[in-house]
Amino acid sequence: MSDARGRRVGPLLAALLPGLLGLLAAGALLGSGRSLRVVVGAPLPVAVATVGLLVTAAALAGAALARGRRRAVAVAASAAERAGREDERAAHRRFLLRLDHEMKNPVTAMRAALPGVAPDRTLLDAGQARAYDTLEQQAVRLSGLVAELRKLAELETRPLDQEDVDLAQVVQDAVADLGDQAAASGVARTITVTLPRAPWPLPHVRGDADLLYLAVHNLVANALKFSPADSPVEVRGSDDDGVVVVEVADSGAGIPEHEQAAVFDELVRGEQARGIPGSGLGLALVRVVAQRHGGTVTLRSRPGQGTSARLRLPAV
Amino acid sequence: MTAPRVLLVDDEEAIRDGLASFLTRSGMEVETAGDGEAALALHARWRPDILVCDVLMPRLDGRSVVRRLRAAGDWTPVVLLTQVGESSERSAALEEGADDYLNKPFDPQELHARVRAVLRRAVPGEPPLVSAERLVSGDLVLDRTARRVWVAGREVMLTPKASLLLDYLMTHPDELHTRERLLEALWGFELAVSSRAVDHRVAEIRRVLGDDAAAPRYVETVQSLGYRFCGAVQRGVRP
Structure with missing residues (x-):
């Protein structure tokens, strides 16, 4: 803080010094009682131009000072906003960990007790068996949710591997895995992958290959999930000014505008997601992975036309 | 083969009850304790083949239980009910000398499988490879x-x-x-x-x-x- 103040006061003193010296010298000359005059033999055009230039210089200097101040204020405001966001993320992380801590014991107890209710399931009548299955499925579901939330909280802070990662390979792996899965479930999908070869292939990034796979996988899986089986999904890689971009686009139902801001938050499931299985944590995970790699993930969507998600990561 | 003796330590009664009856039905002999001090006392009396131990507990926590046992040259296997995640935690895990870890919430079947695997690996009286x-x-x-x-x-x-x-x-x-x-x-x-x-x-x-x-x-x-x-x-x- 004192450094910043020093940087602002220094130039001001330097600017005032000539003025002060001039005033002091004038005072001394007046005090001497002698009548001294300067006669300048400059042509009038030069004198006029000089006065004009001096006024311009003074105006420019004033404007520069004001701009500097505005910039300093803007920098301070953005630093405060960033710090505020980080505080918010930290508070959020603490909340997730508390939630995990408070939920894991009750859920463990439920799962441990349940088999004792009906050690031999074949002895239950149909209604009892259904009720038992419901209890078991929902306990497992809760269990999974607790584990996923903790995973998110943990991925925000744990040290990451810093390996050289070929994002093009990661994209191809994720698309191949999801394509296989779709085919195995009886609904083959068309996923078009476009990766640059000229003028150069997709630059590598530094980070954790497993987590980057997870991010790309979740984006492609979402595109498949929220678009009709006969519609194409496109995955494009590109690089721009030191940033590697992976774009995943679908021509599905799109996301209503009022839901778009929140899609990367935990447990958010949009209207379109009703009736489609999922935890509401897939995109939150993508966001954490992007942030931990110094990147971002953004979304553009038009209801009725489709959605495009862009993962941007710093190139090596 | 005689039933393995499992000492189950957790401060939550609901978890103790549920897991104890589950493990008993799976053919194990189970005793329980509600905190680390009680666990060490029961361990000295009952001599279990393995301890399944929560970490956060009143009086004496799970990690301290393992440290005390190991400091006394006792290599009874221990499964800690927590997560080994970050590498820093992994080296701590190596120092504290637990034999395996299982994170809550878990499938009781999974705990049973881990307990059996640890018992299979353990050579009585000898420190395990994980230490x-x-x-x-x-x-x-x-x-x-x-x-x-x-x-x-x-x-x-x-x-x-x-x-x-x-x-x-x-x-x-x-x-x-x-x-x-x-x-x-x-x-x-x-x-x-x-x-x-x-x-x-x-x-x-x-x-x-x-x-x-x-x-x-x-x-x-x-x-x-x-x-x-x-x-x-x-x-x-x-x-």
Whole structure:
């Protein structure tokens, strides 16, 4: 803080010094009682131009000072906003960990007790068996949710591997895995992958290959999930000014505008997601992975036309 | 074979009750304790074959229980009900000398499987491989605290994940591990990553150690199931 103040006061003193010296010298000359005059033999055009230039210089200097101040204020405001966001993320992380801590014991107890209710399931009548299955499925579901939330909280802070990662390979792996899965479930999908070869292939990034796979996988899986089986999904890689971009686009139902801001938050499931299985944590995970790699993930969507998600990561 | 004696320690009565009856039905003899002090007292009296111990407990926590046992030269196996995640935690885990970890909430079947696996590995009265600082298998030496590896006296370099994977395989030799289980061991939690991730790391281990997949000395592929460390593993001493 004192450094910043020093940087602002220094130039001001330097600017005032000539003025002060001039005033002091004038005072001394007046005090001497002698009548001294300067006669300048400059042509009038030069004198006029000089006065004009001096006024311009003074105006420019004033404007520069004001701009500097505005910039300093803007920098301070953005630093405060960033710090505020980080505080918010930290508070959020603490909340997730508390939630995990408070939920894991009750859920463990439920799962441990349940088999004792009906050690031999074949002895239950149909209604009892259904009720038992419901209890078991929902306990497992809760269990999974607790584990996923903790995973998110943990991925925000744990040290990451810093390996050289070929994002093009990661994209191809994720698309191949999801394509296989779709085919195995009886609904083959068309996923078009476009990766640059000229003028150069997709630059590598530094980070954790497993987590980057997870991010790309979740984006492609979402595109498949929220678009009709006969519609194409496109995955494009590109690089721009030191940033590697992976774009995943679908021509599905799109996301209503009022839901778009929140899609990367935990447990958010949009209207379109009703009736489609999922935890509401897939995109939150993508966001954490992007942030931990110094990147971002953004979304553009038009209801009725489709959605495009862009993962941007710093190139090596 | 007599029923293994399990000492179950957790401060939540609901968890103690549920797990105790589950493990009893699975053919184990179970006693319970509600905190670390009570657990140590019962352990001295009852001499269980294994302890299953929560971490956060009043009076004496789970980690302190393990430390006290090990400090007294007691190598009764312990499964801690927490997560081993970050590498810093992993070295702490090595120092505290627990035999396995299971994160809450879990499937009681999974706890049963882990308890059986730890009991199978344990040699009564002897420290387990997971407590060793160094492991040796033929030409291969792994320094677990320094995370350094030598083959025939020459140091080789593995990425952090490959070295963690080698560590896990060597501390659990001669056991078949599915790719999912290995991923969980690497991350400390289930990560829905491609099983390729494990294959890549195993390929790296083989390349760096000069191991031949067709005639492995160290890591053996068990077709369509997973991997197994096939060399004999001993505790090593630091030079």
